[in-house]
Amino acid sequence: ELLDEVPRDTERAMRAAGASRFSALLFGTVPTAFADLISYSFYRFECAIRSAAVLGIVGAGGLGFQLALSFQSLRYNEMWTLLWALILLSGLADRWSSLVRRRRNTAAIETHAVTTDLAAPPRRDRLLTSSALAGAVMVPVSFWWLKVDISSLWDSRARRLGRELVTDSWPPSIGDGGLIELVSDSLDTIALAVLSIAMAFVIASAVAGFASRPQRKHSGLGMAARIGGGTVTRAILLIGRSVPPPVWAFVVVFVLFPGLWPGAVALAIYNAGVLGRLQAEIVENLDQSPADALRASGATAVGALAYATVPAVSGRFVSLGLYRWEVAIRETVIVGVVGAAGLGRRLDEQTSSFDYDGIFATILALLVVTLIVDLVSSSIRRTLR
Template sequence: MKRRVEGLFWLLLIGATVVAAFSYLQLDLPGLVQGDSLAQMRSYAGSFFPPDSSPGWLQQVGRGALETLAISAIGTLLAALLGAALSLLAAGRLGAVARAVARLLLNALRSVPELVWAALMVLAAGLGPFAGTLAIALHTAGVLGRLFAEALENTPTEPANALREAGAGALAAFCYGTLPGVLPQWLSYTLYRWENNIRMAAVLGFVGAGGLGQLLYVTLSLFQQSRAATVILAMLLMVLLVDALSAWLRRRLG
């Protein structure tokens, strides 16, 4: 009986929270189906078809897709390198002070969303793919660094300790005693974040960071819906291909 009352209490609390949120935000959901709203939505959706398949536009979209792919790949690679370096500190390999500082830095990097980093990098480095690459690298370094550090903390220390006792240096003990145990997990984390960064790189163009997102922003701003539909289809195709490739690589690594 007590559990039923507690469950009912939480359901009522959640319901009251949802109602309060709708009221506070002044959301007019009935307005979506009143009057000519549905007809306007159908008309706007229909303006995206058929997608623009002219050779010149397809060539531009192809270049944008390659730019988006390059932004995500380079940004993820830089993030993995920086995250790996910071994870050694965050895992306490160089003392408690370095651990606290590294964890604070990792928390700061990942707490700022990619779009905010991109807006800051556009101001610092100018419009274009360089800003998008830096934005992805900074945010993802915070995420991967924390994941890498947790993997290091959960790795058995016996192999590295045995190498140290046998006379190996700290670097050799890490490379041959610790790294082989965490490397597959690090690579799996990196590939998963690359999947996410493909999607994010396609969005960062809305703040001037290049790639397909910038093409989509321009076409929507100019009311060129058929061209925007081509860009959206290119985004979907690229994400599906990268997801399939990443899943295959993770299975091979596992």
């Protein structure tokens, strides 16, 4: 989807010059989207940290497991300490992403600069090289640290339990409420996702400009206020996305009654942090040449923003919003613990009663809803493109 949103002028020019489709994509489109691809890769690394915490809540260990124990034993001071540790890990990943992207942009500018020594070898950036090596080393180290036994995926115990699960889950059972209740829960899930993403998209779009780091820094009180405000905004967005949605749901339900609204608010807080970070990085990665040209021709800052920046980012903003809508459909499942309406609550009740054939039917309904949302999202993106 990131590649779909990139202007294809360079790729078309290369194709017209005789380049193959693969070469035009590799050397014409990918370099243009490379900064956004790096940004999204680091974002997924951040997501993996939070997902590991969610898995820990169901017994996989780590911060999530300790967090669940603290919540169950009502040790809220300990719970918030663990949450701050989770926020710190996400903040370190975010900082790493920022340094790599800024250094990569600087290296790209230096590569395009005119040099008189054509025979000089290209300079390697230490941060970029060390980051690539760190990423390569972290994979085997993680296997060693977790003592992962891959053979457990196909040993006799896994095969036996897999057969029992398939036997208990087939055929799927809709339950006492019948098809009408299943469809009603599916519609509640879609409504919950739409409501939460609408709130998150408005908040994120409003603060994306403030959260982005300025590409050109100069002295003065205005720049100091800009940097300070951006730091505070990024910190708030970091907290919003670092705390997993189930934890936000528990926090919100202390203030509101269980139901649809606490689930929508919890997902909105989390997705506002996610969208705010991604949209801010789109603004940071944006080519400022059109805006600079308008300012040089006498346009005001508001005019340059309206006619250069907004048209350049609006398509990618909408694409991210639609993508997060698809993700929010699945995230509604994990806020079912607070009694939010929809397939999440239904799945939580079925899991508690070990109703495997009912769980399978609910999962099939979730797959159908996700497919419908994906088709609608793709259609909207094609229309806007």
